[in-house]
Amino acid sequence: MFRTIKQIARVGIITETAKLSGATLKHYTTLQRDIYSVFGRALGVRHVDAGSCNGCELEIHALNNAYYNLEGLGIRFVASPRQADLLLVTGPVSRNMLAALHQTHDAMPEPKWVVAVGACGIDGGIFGRNYASAGGVDAVIPVDAWVPGCPPQPEAILEGILAALVKPNAHTG
Amino acid sequence: MKQSQTGISIQPLPGAAAVRYACVSATDLRKICEETGAAKGTLQSIWACDERDRDGGFRLWVALADSYGLLLLELPMTAENPEYPDVSDLFPAAVRLQRANRDLFGVRVNGGDYRPWLRHAAWPEDVFPLRRDHPADTVYPEEADRYPFVRVTGEGVHEIAVGPVHAGTIEPGHFRFSVVGEKVLRLEERLGYVHKGIEKRFESFAIFEGQRLAARVSGDTAVAFSWAYCMALEGLCGTLPNQRALWLRALLLERERLANHLGDLGALGNDAGFAMGLVQFSRLKEDLLRTNARIFGARYPMDAVLPGGVAVDLSNSGRRELLNALTPLENEIAVLQGIYADHSGLQDRFVGTGRITSALAVQLGLQGLAGRASGQAGDLRCDHPCAPYDQLGVRRVILTAGDVAARVAVRFAEAQESMRLCRLILEGLPSGELLVPLQEPAINRPGIGWVEGWRGPVMVFLQATSDGRIRRCHPHDPSWQNWPVLEHAIIGNIVPDFPLINKSFNLSYSGVDL
Ligand code: SF4
Numbered sequence: 217m218f219r220t221i222k223q224i225a226r227v228g229i230i231t232e233t234a235k236l237s238g239a240t241l242k243h244y245t246t247l248q249r250d251i252y253s254v255f256g257r258a259l260g261v262r263h264v265d266a267g268s269c270n271g272c273e274l275e276i277h278a279l280n281n282a283y284y285n286l287e288g289l290g291i292r293f294v295a296s297p298r299q300a301d302l303l304l305v306t307g308p309v310s311r312n313m314l315a316a317l318h319q320t321h322d323a324m325p326e327p328k329w330v331v332a333v334g335a336c337g338i339d340g341g342i343f344g345r346n347y348a349s350a351g352g353v354d355a356v357i358p359v360d361a362w363v364p365g366c367p368p369q370p371e372a373i374l375e376g377i378l379a380a381l382v383k384p385n386a387h388t389g
Numbered sequence: 390m391k392q393s394q395t396g397i398s399i400q401p402l403p404g405a406a407a408v409r410y411a412c413v414s415a416t417d418l419r420k421i422c423e424e425t426g427a428a429k430g431t432l433q434s435i436w437a438c439d440e441r442d443r444d445g446g447f448r449l450w451v452a453l454a455d456s457y458g459l460l461l462l463e464l465p466m467t468a469e470n471p472e473y474p475d476v477s478d479l480f481p482a483a484v485r486l487q488r489a490n491r492d493l494f495g496v497r498v499n500g501g502d503y504r505p506w507l508r509h510a511a512w513p514e515d516v517f518p519l520r521r522d523h524p525a526d527t528v529y530p531e532e533a534d535r536y537p538f539v540r541v542t543g544e545g546v547h548e549i550a551v552g553p554v555h556a557g558t559i560e561p562g563h564f565r566f567s568v569v570g571e572k573v574l575r576l577e578e579r580l581g582y583v584h585k586g587i588e589k590r591f592e593s594f595a596i597f598e599g600q601r602l603a604a605r606v607s608g609d610t611a612v613a614f615s616w617a618y619c620m621a622l623e624g625l626c627g628t629l630p631n632q633r634a635l636w637l638r639a640l641l642l643e644r645e646r647l648a649n650h651l652g653d654l655g656a657l658g659n660d661a662g663f664a665m666g667l668v669q670f671s672r673l674k675e676d677l678l679r680t681n682a683r684i685f686g687a688r689y690p691m692d693a694v695l696p697g698g699v700a701v702d703l704s705n706s707g708r709r710e711l712l713n714a715l716t717p718l719e720n721e722i723a724v725l726q727g728i729y730a731d732h733s734g735l736q737d738r739f740v741g742t743g744r745i746t747s748a749l750a751v752q753l754g755l756q757g758l759a760g761r762a763s764g765q766a767g768d769l770r771c772d773h774p775c776a777p778y779d780q781l782g783v784r785r786v787i788l789t790a791g792d793v794a795a796r797v798a799v800r801f802a803e804a805q806e807s808m809r810l811c812r813l814i815l816e817g818l819p820s821g822e823l824l825v826p827l828q829e830p831a832i833n834r835p836g837i838g839w840v841e842g843w844r845g846p847v848m849v850f851l852q853a854t855s856d857g858r859i860r861r862c863h864p865h866d867p868s869w870q871n872w873p874v875l876e877h878a879i880i881g882n883i884v885p886d887f888p889l890i891n892k893s894f895n896l897s898y899s900g901v902d903l
Contacts, residue, residue, distance in 0.1 A: 219728050220665060230672060263558045267583045269899045271608025271689060276558045277652065278678065278688075281671035295556035310585045310902075311511035313561060314531065316553050342605055344593075346525045347518045348511055348586035367608065367689060 231285035234371050236378075243382050244289075251290040251381075255301065258292040261377065262300035262324070266317045266356075267349060268307030271367040272334040276304065279370040291377065297323040302377060305357075306333045308340035309350040321357045329380040332359045333373055335366040342366070397421070399460070404624020405775040406839040407458025418451060418464050419474040430455035431754050431767070432480035433839075433848055434865035435487060437494040439521045440465075447471040447496050450863075452837075452848060458773050459839055459848075471496040482754050482870040485901075493519040493588070507581040507902065510534035518589060525589045541567035541575050549884060553582045560898035564887070571883040576876045580902055587903040591862035596622060596830055596853050597696050599862060603849060604691040606864045607900030612638070612645040613842030614849065614864055615694040620775070620838030621851035622696045625830035629776075633821035634698035636777045640711075640814045641685070641693055641701075643807040646843040648677050650804040651722075653895050657797055658729065660889040661738035669725055673718065680714060683707075698824035703815075712815045715808050722808075726801050739794035743878040743890030746791055753874045756867040757845015759894050762799045763791035769841035781813050796893040832860075844868065844897065866900030 236244050243250070251259050263276055280286055280293060294300050297320045309317060321330070332353035335341035340351035353359050360383055363376035397417055402408040413421065422432075433452035440448055449464040464473055475498035477483040488506035491497045495517040505514070510532040512518055518525075541548075546569055553561035563579040587606060591599055603618035604611040616638050623629060630638075651674040658666020678688040684707045685693060693701045703711075729735055745755060747764030755763055766772075770783040786802040788795045830836070830853035838849040845867030852860040871894055878890050 219724070219731065223669065223724060223728060224665065227669065227672065264554055265558075265560050265583065267585045268560070269605040269608040270560055270897065271605065271611070271691065273558050273560065274609060274652070274689065277671070278675055280558075281675050282668050283672070283675050293558065307583065308585055310583050311528075311531075312509045312582045312584050312902075313553065315510075315534070316561065316582070320554055342602055343585045343587065343590055346586040346589055347523075347527055347529070348584050348589075366605075366691070369688060 230282050231288060232283055234284060234374055236371060236375055243378050247378065248288070248290040258287070258290045259302060259381075260294040260300045261291055261302045261304060262294055262297050262320070263304040263306070264317055264320050266305050266307045266313045266353065267310030267343070268334065268336060272306035272336070275367045275370050275373060276306070276333070279373050284370055284374065286374070297321070298325065300324050300328070302329040302331060302380065304331050304333050304373070304377075305337055305353045308336045308343045308345070309353060309356045311348050311350055314350060314356060317356055329360045330357055331361045331363060331376045331380050333363045333376065334368055335364060338362050338364065402461065402624065402834065402837060403627055404836060405620050405629060406624070406837050407773045408461055408837045408839070409457065409459070410461045410463070410834070412463045412465070415464060415474050418449075418462055419476065421460070421462060422451070422453065422476045422479050425453045425455055425460065426479040428455065429751075431756070432476070432482055432870070433459060433846070434850075434863070434869070435476075435483055435490065436850065436863040436865075437490045437496045437519075438852070438861050439494060439519065441468050442521055447494065449473040449490070449496060450850065451476070452850070454767070454846075459837060461835070461837065466496060472499055473497075475499065475501045477501055480754055481752070481873060485873070486869060493517060495520070504537060507584045509536070509581055518586065525586065525593065536579060538565050538577055538579070539575075545569045546574065562898050566884060566887075568884060571885070573879050573882055573884060573887070576879045578872055578876060580872065580898060583899050583902040585903070588863060591859045594859050595857055596859050597827070597857070599851070599859050600694060600696060601692055603862070603864060604694070606903065607866055607897040608689070608691070609649055610645070610842045610844065610847060610866065610897065610900065611689060611691040612641045612694060613840045613847045615691070616642060617838030617840040617847050617849040617864070618851065618862070619694055619696045620840065621836035621849045622830060623827065623836075624838070625834070625836035625851065625853055626827040627831070628697065628825060628827050630698045631821040631823070631825055632776060632819045634823050636814050636818050637699045637701065637703065637823075638694055639777050639781070640703075640811060641690055641699075642840070642842075643810050643814070644677065644681065647804055647807045647811075648674055649843045650800045650807070651677065653892065654725070654797065654800055654804070656892050657793070657889065658735065660892050661735050663732060663735050666725070666729065666735075673721055676714075677718075680711065684711060695824060697827045698822065700823075702823055703818065708815050708818065712812065715812055719805065719808050722801070722804060729797070736794065738886070738889060739797055740792060742793040742886050743882060743893060744790070744792040745874055745878050747789055749877060750791065750874070753877065754870050755874045756870045758799050758803060758843070759796060759871050759874070760845065761785075761787050762795035764789040767846070769839060769846050773839070777814065781810055783810065793889055793893040842867070844895070845871070864900075864903070866897050868896040868901045871896050872901065
């Protein structure tokens with residue numbers, strides 16, 4: 217126990233301010249307050265892998281590490297789509313995941329946002345469209361923001377989440 | 390070279406991997422499999438090819454691993470009756486591979502498990518998308534998906550169905566538990582959800598660009614798969630990369646192994662209720678990825694391995710930075726290992742949980758790091774070392790307890806060994822060209838790449854067309870072997886321990902769904 221506490225104390229707080237581009241940076245600084253004023257609680261984010269290579273998942277994991285301190289910004293990953301406000305979808309949508317992706321999206325309460333993560337989420341990426349791949353996420357469900365990259369860096373994913381939330385005509389159903 | 394009992398002619402294949410090749414009859418195939426199994430050899434992979442455009446038939450390919458390396462067997466089959474002998478009684482991992490062959494090519498064994506594996510509802514039963522005359526982009530209307538799970542009946546038995554979408558940020562798959570109270574009687578996995586036509590997609594790639602797709606077969610194994618792809622291609626071209634390029638590939642591969650072990654060690658702590666472990670290991674992993682970004686230009690250097698060499702170089706200052714970071718990382722991991730060892734709550738969850746005995750590991754063909762936690766010594770870096778591993782003297786890690794604790798201990802030991810290897814590589818890095826030009830690839834024989842990825846051995850089988858494209862590429866991840874073993878690891882354990890047991894294997898979905 218002593219060693220655990222010593223380790224925690226030695227490492228200290230390593231959270232940084234995310235290095236975001238101009239447009240989203242403005243919202244980043246007021247994000248926690250804005251989320252609270254709209255939702256009265258943290259923003260719930262749910263992830264669905266709709267056919268990815270698992271590369272994008274690694275960077276979503278990274279977004280949850282202490283450097284980015286997502287929860288400190290008022291963004292929380294939740295275990296069920298019913299608790300989620302925003303859906304992160306990775307991968308080209310494999311046709312074997314069509315039903316599950318629809319069900320997950322349907323289970324989310326309104327209003328809801330969708331962010332397609334990675335080159336694959338945009339248009340199928342390197343896998344393209346074929347007998348088994350339906351291509352990009354918006355071929356299947358409406359998408360509010362897209363995050364380029366293969367895989368995108370954690371900050372780009374955060375930027376995508378912010379972009380979806382502040383979009384003027386955000387899709388709400 | 391001759392195989393003693395069967396009298397079949399066996400030839401070595403050119404390339405960095407130790408591979409022998411033979412064309413066999415169905416009887417001989419079965420006989421060689423029996424002999425190999427009896428001599429403690431293992432099944433590496435089974436796949437099919439459509440050669441009807443060349444000679445009117447199909448092929449079955451079987452790769453067996455024995456003490457000499459890989460034995461590659463090619464069995465011609467007619468188009469009218471593409472049947473081959475079932476070898477799943479010898480190698481249980483064959484079952485799903487054989488089912489996948491049927492879904493994709495319509496080649497089949499006589500008997501056995503006839504349920505589809507990769508085919509869910511996206512194409513009809515009489516359509517075989519990997520046949521050459523099947524266009525890649527034909528899309529069929531969604532079918533009804535009624536998969537016949539095996540039912541366990543008895544007093545008090547009920548089913549728990551989980552997935553394909555799970556609570557965390559992980560890949561999709563379905564798990565069907567049959568339980569009594571909290572105890573698991575049986576687990577049946579159903580995978581294939583992320584099947585996205587990778588093998589078909591390869592056939593639209595220029596052969597000198599296929600490594601990009603290979604790197605994305607399973608994104609956490611990008612270096613291993615792209616290296617295996619390039620090794621196969623370099624074998625076809627009859628060229629070996631320069632030593633410097635090979636040493637840099639090994640540096641990237643060991644860093645990939647390290648990154649995955651750091652991530653999993655943290656997640657294993659978290660799954661056993663020790664969130665601090667996740668926080669600390671995620672920090673170390675993030676540091677490693679940021680160093681990758683600075684030195685190699687990408688947090689995940691997915692496109693660093695190229696046919697003929699590598700796309701990245703290491704300056705003297707970069708070399709020093711990597712070397713300087715090693716000792717602090719070694720110390721950090723040692724501190725955390727001490728904390729894990731002292732934490733009675735963690736040890737209580739780890740020890741004895743999800744045990745695979747050595748005997749069961751042999752029987753089921755458990756591979757890679759999970760195998761090495763259950764007494765299976767296989768490690769390509771030690772058994773059939775290609776450059777630079779032949780000059781590094783990799784120290785094999787092997788434990789026998791076979792439980793979560795053993796798989797955690799193997800990761801700690803292999804992480805330390807990877808750091809030792811990184812140091813050796815950084816200190817001994819030879820000079821030389823990063824890329825050498827490649828000749829035109831041979832079209833009359835296959836190329837094989839075989840690399841010890843962080844989960845275990847990955848293999849790539851590659852054939853070229855005469856106009857510079859990929860004729861056929863089959864990537865094989867060791868998760869094919871290890872997924873069925875996970876079904877055994879959970880038996881007798883309680884359902885809440887499943888995430889922990891599952892994470893201790895951390896198998897690939899994309900790498901087997903393809
Ligand atoms: S965008 Fe790249 S990393 Fe993400 S799923 Fe696609 S191939 Fe993998």
